[in-house]
Amino acid sequence: MVQKVKGKGIWWLLLICFSYTAGAQNPIIRNQFTADPTARVFDGKMYLYPSHDIPSPIERLKTWFCMADYHVFSSDNLTDWQDHGVIVCQENVPWVAPESYSMWAPDCVYKEGKYYFYFPSVPAGENRRGFAIGVAVSDKPYGPFIPEKHPIEGIGGIDPCVLIDHDGQAYIYWSGRGMSVAKLKDNMVELDSEPVQIEGLPEGFKEGPFVFERKGIYYYTFPWVEDKTEKLAYAMGDNPLGPFTFRGIIMDESPAGCWTNHHSIVEYQDQWYLFYHHNDYSPAFDKHRSARIDSLFFHTDGTIQEVTPTLRGVGVTAASDTIHPDRYNAVSASGAAFDFVNSEKPFEGWKLTLKEKDAWAVYNRVHFGQAKQKTITACVSSATGGQLRVQLNNDKKTLVSEIPIPAGSNWAVVQAPVIQLEEGIQDMYFSLISEGNIEIDWIRFE
Ligand code: FUB
Numbered sequence: 205m206v207q208k209v210k211g212k213g214i215w216w217l218l219l220i221c222f223s224y225t226a227g228a229q230n231p232i233i234r235n236q237f238t239a240d241p242t243a244r245v246f247d248g249k250m251y252l253y254p255s256h257d258i259p260s261p262i263e264r265l266k267t268w269f270c271m272a273d274y275h276v277f278s279s280d281n282l283t284d285w286q287d288h289g290v291i292v293c294q295e296n297v298p299w300v301a302p303e304s305y306s307m308w309a310p311d312c313v314y315k316e317g318k319y320y321f322y323f324p325s326v327p328a329g330e331n332r333r334g335f336a337i338g339v340a341v342s343d344k345p346y347g348p349f350i351p352e353k354h355p356i357e358g359i360g361g362i363d364p365c366v367l368i369d370h371d372g373q374a375y376i377y378w379s380g381r382g383m384s385v386a387k388l389k390d391n392m393v394e395l396d397s398e399p400v401q402i403e404g405l406p407e408g409f410k411e412g413p414f415v416f417e418r419k420g421i422y423y424y425t426f427p428w429v430e431d432k433t434e435k436l437a438y439a440m441g442d443n444p445l446g447p448f449t450f451r452g453i454i455m456d457e458s459p460a461g462c463w464t465n466h467h468s469i470v471e472y473q474d475q476w477y478l479f480y481h482h483n484d485y486s487p488a489f490d491k492h493r494s495a496r497i498d499s500l501f502f503h504t505d506g507t508i509q510e511v512t513p514t515l516r517g518v519g520v521t522a523a524s525d526t527i528h529p530d531r532y533n534a535v536s537a538s539g540a541a542f543d544f545v546n547s548e549k550p551f552e553g554w555k556l557t558l559k560e561k562d563a564w565a566v567y568n569r570v571h572f573g574q575a576k577q578k579t580i581t582a583c584v585s586s587a588t589g590g591q592l593r594v595q596l597n598n599d600k601k602t603l604v605s606e607i608p609i610p611a612g613s614n615w616a617v618v619q620a621p622v623i624q625l626e627e628g629i630q631d632m633y634f635s636l637i638s639e640g641n642i643e644i645d646w647i648r649f650e
Pocket of ligand 1: 239240255269308309362363411412464465466
């Protein structure tokens with residue numbers, strides 16, 4: 205239904221809102237669960253190899269992890285992600301137990317023209333117990349991947365991570381029965397040394413190793429339970445085989461209680477990023493997780509600055525794209541909150557509620573180009589009606605627009621003229637300047 209209403213320089217365009225899916229904010233993949241995100245840069249493009257949580261079709265896993273396959277995603281800007289579809293599934297791996305639904309955290313590396321995708325799962329066979337780690341090989345980072353017939357001999361465990369050192373030697377790290385490492389042969393599918401335990405790590409449950417090198421320092425990073433749930437922690441060393449020296453926390457426990465975290469750390473276009481997961485789309489069940497990204501910085505001595513998880517994530521949002529203020533950088537101490545638009549359908553995303561006068565939210569990095577936008581469009585809902593002020597969050601608090609929100613019981617798309625803008629990338633400040641209670645799904649500029 206579309207209804208146009210005109211009044212006082214404001215155009216109202218009332219209709220049922222469509223839920224737009226834009227990238228750039230956390231979580232980054234918005235139509236399926238994506239856990240254990242391993243990010244790798246191949247040919248100047250970011251590829252994401254997560255595991256794929258699904259609601260369990262079998263009783264045994266109804267309250268546990270359940271994963272049948274892997275998708276791969278890619279992005280040039282960390283904002284728009286392309287889903288290349290399923291690259292490996294439990295049915296097409298000869299050694300995996302059918303219906304084990306245990307395609308856990310993977311990794312993928314490139315060596316001499318081939319992409320090697322490493323993944324743990326449960327092997328078939330009556331006497332087989334626990335997890336093994338297999339490999340699938342492709343000519344392209346997005347497949348098709350051909351699985352090896354057997355898992356890697358000599359590994360029992362989960363969460364593979366492969367580091368290829370400057371001399372071409374590859375190392376495989378995994379967890380399960382301790383935290384292990386071994387050399388890989390040139391063929392990348394067999395061990396070339398006996399597994400050894402990583403030395404120098406703190407006591408407590410650990411899994412999900414991710415190892416990378418920067419400026420001659422090897423970083424051994426891992427989820428670690430020091431208290432109640434997993435933190436991301438790290439140790440530093442000067443050899444891929446260790447020993448490592450424990451250096452502290454990369455990301456603290458989730459305040460929302462998601463028990464696992466699992467990550468990767470990668471440099472892209474001169475910026476380091478932490479990929480990790482959180483149960484954004486499934487607050488009541490933490491085995492349905494979603495990949496996130498935040499920027500990561502090093503101190504001058506090479507230690508890692510602790511990362512605070514954000515809703516805003518990374519990347520720049522085009523002013524013409526849908527801006528979701530519910531993925532804010534900051535909000536007022538009271539009167540502002542986010543919630544699902546439709547709690548029955550979490551993938552429809554969130555809304556921002558401003559529920560008292562002067563409640564506000566800040567959303568950073570919107571690109572206005574030459575600032576020629578004339579109209580602001582917002583998808584809003586308000587039982588009371590209210591007045592939304594939109595400003596740039598600069599020293600002058602440039603007034604971009606004021607949008608009267610009509611009282612009503614449905615979502616409505618409203619438009620108002622742009623008063624003033626500035627060129628380039630700007631931070632936005634949204635506030636309720638009247639009494640009332642308004643909800644905002646998205647905003648964009650034309
Ligand atoms: O996704 C299943 C398991 O949960 C992973 O293998 C662990 O690292 C944890 O994230």
